Amino acid sequence: MTPHSQLFLHEEVAAALADGEPVVALESTILSHGLPPGRNLDVARRLEQVVRDGGAVPATIAVLDGRPVLGLSAAELERVCAPDANLGKLSLRDLGPAVGLGRSGATTVASTASLAAAAGIGVFATGGLGGVHLNASQTWDVSADLGVLAKVPTLVVCSGVKSVLDIAATLEVLETNSVPVLGYRTSEFPAFYLRSSGHELPWRVEHAKEAAAVVAAHRAYAGSGVLLANPIPEESEMDKELHDRLLAEGLELLRERGVHGAEVTPVLLEHFHTASGGVSLDANEALVLSNAKLATAVAVELA
Incomplete structure (x- = not known):
């Protein structure tokens, strides 16, 4: 984990942490790789405003010129979202070299959660979690997100994982690593664009206060994180027939191009965005804003 001395905390974030005020971490990969230029900056600003409106301090995280920055300034946020930013995706393994x-x-779920934990930020809102890829028994393709959640006490609020992944195997790995998965007002694990993957969850919470109580109790017994699965808002859920068609096309595209590893998600997202006529972009935006709102409510309860 990156030593605290190597972190740069925006003064607002540092002050909030010193005073015990709620802070919510936000990743930067969704801005640099998940959304198109122009829209990414608008969403970045709206995410931070959602956190502020809920009574917490936002800490968007990225690595700039060799320095992990927690709480980007307005200028730094513009830099990350610029069309010519050309930022690579930094998982936890990449932090040291960078x-x-x-x-x-730009930081992924794994690196964002790790940097947040190193700074003492315990709540992190994102879009979707990485997981176990299909055919992982042959390829060993498992997201670092899962390994990081096994080691850091961060609460990650997300809308599950994308249906291109092996969801059953992903849930098994989380269980093996003692990461509780809570469904927020649902008993089924969400699948990003879809409100349900069909996989049942053992635990469900109805309110932010309940989620905070679970997180606080879990931290007394284990050093692993907690996953709070928040389904995409009902009105923003993608039509299942459209989703299934795009997924089948996307999987075929991956096979044709021989894409694997870290490039799977960007290629698949690009196909969804292009072939859906923008429907997937609207869904992506809606779910991440919803997750930021929920994460803020839980952070406020924890504080």
């Missing part, structure tokens, strides 16, 4: 070599990059 910092040591003075490079810049």
